[in-house]
Amino acid sequence: MSEYQVFGHTNPDTDTIASAIATSYLLNNLYKWDTQAVALGTPNEETTFALNYFKVQAPNVIKEAETEKVVLVDHNEAAQSVTNLSDVTVASIYDHHKFNFSNSDPLYIVAKPWGSVATILYFEFKNNNVEIPSEIAGLMASAIISDTLLLKSPTTTDVDKIALEELAKVAGLENYKEYGLELLKAGTNLENKTEEELLNGDAKTFTMSGRTIRIGQVNTVDIDSVLSRKDKLLAAMDKQMQKNGFDDFLFVITDILNSNSKAIFQGEDLAFVEEAFSIKADNHIIDLPGVVSRKKQVVPPLEESFK
Amino acid sequence: MSEYQVFGHTNPDTDTIASAIATSYLLNNLYKWDTQAVALGTPNEETTFALNYFKVQAPNVIKEAETEKVVLVDHNEAAQSVTNLSDVTVASIYDHHKFNFSNSDPLYIVAKPWGSVATILYFEFKNNNVEIPSEIAGLMASAIISDTLLLKSPTTTDVDKIALEELAKVAGLENYKEYGLELLKAGTNLENKTEEELLNGDAKTFTMSGRTIRIGQVNTVDIDSVLSRKDKLLAAMDKQMQKNGFDDFLFVITDILNSNSKAIFQGEDLAFVEEAFSIKADNHIIDLPGVVSRKKQVVPPLEESFK
Structure with missing residues (x-):
């Protein structure tokens, strides 16, 4: 057993898995820490495509941290972390999200x-x-x-482009755009997934003014084919809300080629959600033109509206 | 008016003032931000000695942030910051304390x-x-x-020594130890200070399990001469507790030459404080041998005890 486990958020995406692996390598070499990358779930199809392409083994899956000291990547909120976060010491955090973190020692x-x-x-x-x-x-x-959806999401910054170009060179990727389209398409193969898998794939739980809101997101090249499963998705959302005590569930379906989304909403706080996006829902469906980023375009207006 | 104000904690010490000035310079040059260093109080005698020595003007004093975007240095908790922190956007934080921070945007x-x-x-x-x-x-x-009390505090790390030696060279300080003793001594001139000034000089407010605890600290070369003012200090502590709603007040008097402290305690939670340091108070006085760091040796055991 290593001295530190390094992990990203539950429902891991490619950034969370890659960053856990990279951070573990960095800390082992820079600070001579004894760390091991683990994951809070099995890699999704997109991440699996990347792991296979670069011949890297998927990290072991844990629910509870098994070391006394841990390193968080790609998240800092307890709701998105190991179940025993309050029992372990967070030694370091590498993240790009809003913050909601407290502890009792400098880190x-x-x-x-x-x-x-x-x-x-x-x-x-x-x-x-x-x-x-x-x-x-x-x-x-x-x-x-x-x-960044191949540098097209509004979360993209100049430095992301610089880093991607440099990393592609080091990785020997001659055409990162071609590779990137293949990678993104690998993540949009939704037909073989159950409703539960679609909803949970990248879902995160947020607390806003005391309300517990589950926000899921899938990428696709065909929003309508996902919406054709609306009734079954709503039934599955109901079930999860009841089981886990979510007050609301917003399931965002994003067209990565045209940079648009539609969302399915279930819950008691529809009025706040409608206010957040200045649009009326049409039988549980909320149109979100131009929206591709949960972090930048979905969470902040919801937080503002729930205030 | 600049676009960002950069400031450290209330009751500024030398690190808070110096870091605000250095961070402002760094951000203006690195990111081309338009920032201005300000302070949440007038510099103490030690800081004034350093500002005079290096011919740097003291930053303007504010209570409320005057810009919509701010940068926090040397603190991250609202209780130690501007009074209107919740109304402004924290764009960046440079700190070395425990964390207790939440916001709604990546930073x-x-x-x-x-x-x-x-x-x-x-x-x-x-x-x-x-x-x-x-x-x-x-x-x-x-x-x-x-x-670091000239690299002698238990908070000192190897990198502090490296940084101090390099910075002393850049600053043209031929003998940083000699300068350092002069600097520390400039901060221990306590005789002309009122009880209120002693208590407030470096005091910070902490919330532990719902209790509000004020912890002050002074450095001295003669603990007994401070303790000779115990009755007047206790009266002043009572007054401040009543006025500000502090449940407890711990005033730590640190001998910087011999690396020891004694503290004066007033408040309802004496049992927790005694448990924290595994020692019985003697008529409000708590002996703290080997203790010099509030952050590393006073706050963590108190937090553990108040849990």
């Missing part, structure tokens, strides 16, 4: 409002003169492509 | 468990190839000397 934090944690890590490797192994560079490039 | 954070924020900033300048002006290097060296 390392590197947070920047950039498109992906992999971008932050690229500059940590560079500034500290730690060389990036090519397969880790490949995962980090995949993470940037995933989180 | 920049650089936190490390090192002896002073000035040490963190030294490496930010260095890693980003921003040259440090000699007078700012002098203030940063003073900050490290102040927070």
Whole structure:
């Protein structure tokens, strides 16, 4: 057993898995810490595509941290972390989300409002003169492509582009755009998934003014084919809300080619959601033109509306 | 008016003032932000000695932030910040304390468990190839000397020593130990201070399990001469507790030459304080042998005991 486990959020996406692996490597080399990357769930199809492409093994899956000291990547809120977070010591955080964290000891934090944690890590490797192994560079490039939808999401910053281009070189990716489209498409194969898998794939739980709101998101190239399963999705949402005590469930379906979304909503707080997006729902469906980023375009207006 | 105000905690010490000045300079040069260093109180005698020595003007004093965006240095908790923190946007934090922060937007954070924020900033300048002006290097060296008691406090890390030696060179300090003793002694001139000034000089407010605890600290070379004013100090503590709603007041008197402390305690939670330090108080006096660091040796055991 290592001294520290390094992990991203529950329902891991490509940035969370890649950043856990990259951070573990960085800390082992920079600070000589004894760390191991783990994950709070099995990799999704997009991440699996990247892991296979760069021949990297998927991290072991845990629910509870097994070490006394841990490192959080790509999240800082307890609701998105291991179940025993309050029993362990957070030694370090690498993140690009809003903050909601408290502890009782000074710690390392590197947070920047950039498109992906992999971008932050690229500059940590560079500034500290730690060389990036090519397969880790490949995962980090995949993470940037995933989180920024190939540099097209509004979360994208100038430094994401710089980091992606440099990482693609180190990884030996001659054409990162071509690779990126393949990667994103690997994540949109939704037909074989159950409603539960669609809803849980990338869902996170948020607390806003005392209300518990579940927000899921899937990427697709065909929103209508997902919406054709609306009744079954609503039934599955009901079930999850009852089981887990969510007050609301917002399921965002994003067209990654045309940069648009539609969402299915279930819950008691429809009025706040309608106010957040200045639009009336049509039989549980909320049109979200131009919306692709949960973090930048979904969560902040909801928080404002729930205030 | 600048676009961002940069400030440290209330009751500013040398690290808080120096780090606000250094951070403002760093951000203006690195990110081309338009920032201005301000302070949440007038500099103490130690800080004034450093400002005069390096011919730097004291920052303007504010109580409320006057800009919509702000940068916090040397603190992250609302209780130690501007009175209108919840109305402004925190764009960045540079700190070395425990964390208790939440917001609604991704932001920049650089936190490390090192002896002073000035040490963190030294490496930010260095890693980003921003040259440090000699007078700012002098203030940063003073900050490290102040927070680590000339590298003798248990908060001191290897990197504090490296940073102090490099900064002393840039500042043209030929003998930083000699300068450091002068600086620390400038902060221990307590005889002309009223009881209120002693108590407020470096006091911070902490919330532990719903209790509001005020913890002050003075450095001295003669603990007994401070203790000879015990009755007047207790009367002043009572007054402040009543006025501000503090449940407890712990006033730590630290001998910087011999690295020991004694504290005067007033409040309802004596049992928790005695448990924290495994010692019985003797008529309001608590003996704290070997204790010099509030952050590392006073706050954590109290938090553990109040849990």
